[in-house]
Amino acid sequence: MDADGGVVRVFASDSAAAAEADGERITKAAGLNRIAWTLAYAGPELPEGAVVWGYTGGVKAPPGRYSVRMTVGDTMLERAFELLPDPRIPEVTAAGYAAQFRVAIQARDSINSITRAIEDLAAIRAQVETVMERARVAATDAELQALADTLADKSMAVTEDLMQTRNRSNQDPIRFPPRLDNQWLELYGRITGVDGYISGGAEGAPHPGTLERLEDLNVQWEAVRIRYTDLLENELVRFNEAVERLGLPAVALPRRARIVS
Numbered sequence: 001m002d003a004d005g006g007v008v009r010v011f012a013s014d015s016a017a018a019a020e021a022d023g024e025r026i027t028k029a030a031g032l033n034r035i036a037w038t039l040a041y042a043g044p045e046l047p048e049g050a051v052v053w054g055y056t057g058g059v060k061a062p063p064g065r066y067s068v069r070m071t072v073g074d075t076m077l078e079r080a081f082e083l084l085p086d087p088r089i090p091e092v093t094a095a096g097y098a099a100q101f102r103v104a105i106q107a108r109d110s111i112n113s114i115t116r117a118i119e120d121l122a123a124i125r126a127q128v129e130t131v132m133e134r135a136r137v138a139a140t141d142a143e144l145q146a147l148a149d150t151l152a153d154k155s156m157a158v159t160e161d162l163m164q165t166r167n168r169s170n171q172d173p174i175r176f177p178p179r180l181d182n183q184w185l186e187l188y189g190r191i192t193g194v195d196g197y198i199s200g201g202a203e204g205a206p207h208p209g210t211l212e213r214l215e216d217l218n219v220q221w222e223a224v225r226i227r228y229t230d231l232l233e234n235e236l237v238r239f240n241e242a243v244e245r246l247g248l249p250a251v252a253l254p255r256r257a258r259i260v261s
Contacts, residue, residue: 001069040059065083096204114221164176
């Protein structure tokens with residue numbers, strides 16, 4: 001936990017507890033068990049099977065006061081500790097670390113919102129296909145086909161702006177231009193990635209060019225988000241109204257689907 005009591009990471013040996021807390025499952029055995037925190041908050045979520053280039057690890061935790069809490073049965077143990085700044089770069093101030101963390105979280109959350117939109121649209125397309133199969137069996141598909149085609153086409157168009165759907169291998173990002181998700185990942189890595197040959201950036205407050213690029217991507221994501229929202233509030237609603245008139249099950253939004261921001 002951070003100094004304000006906010007949860008940084010959750011690790012649990014019970015899979016249900018880990019899932020409930022949106023944490024990571026760890027294994028345990030009789031005797032001494034050890035786990036090492038990577039000094040990072042959770043990284044971005046990516047769609048299953050997505051092929052991207054860029055840093056996908058966690059957001060580096062800024063120096064400050066933290067605490068760890070361990071619970072075993074009814075027993076709870078909590079200890080505080082201090083995460084110190086890198087002594088090799090004394091010129092990086094506390095404000096610089098804080099700015100780096102704040103912007104990295106913004107970038108990570110934008111990537112997560114894009115991922116949710118991609119997953120929601122894929123789930124909707126799959127459900128539409130299932131509904132149309134039932135409609136064909138009932139010989140009512142002619143009344144739905146145009147609406148289904150419009151919904152599927154617009155859904156795919158939004159998806160293709162959010163991710164490169166032609167990527168299959170790790171070399172495909174060379175062949176096909178990156179979409180919004182990978183552009184966000186590249187920026188994210190420049191802000192908080194481990195500095196190295198192909199990723200990462202300087203420690204401390206983001207460069208003005210980084211902030212400018214952040215605003216550029218925010219504008220692009222907002223334009224696509226508006227189309228995503230319009231699809232949920234219009235095309236999907238019209239399709240479901242027609243489906244329900246025919247006595248078929250409507251397309252239900254996935255559990256995580258919502259008007260993402």
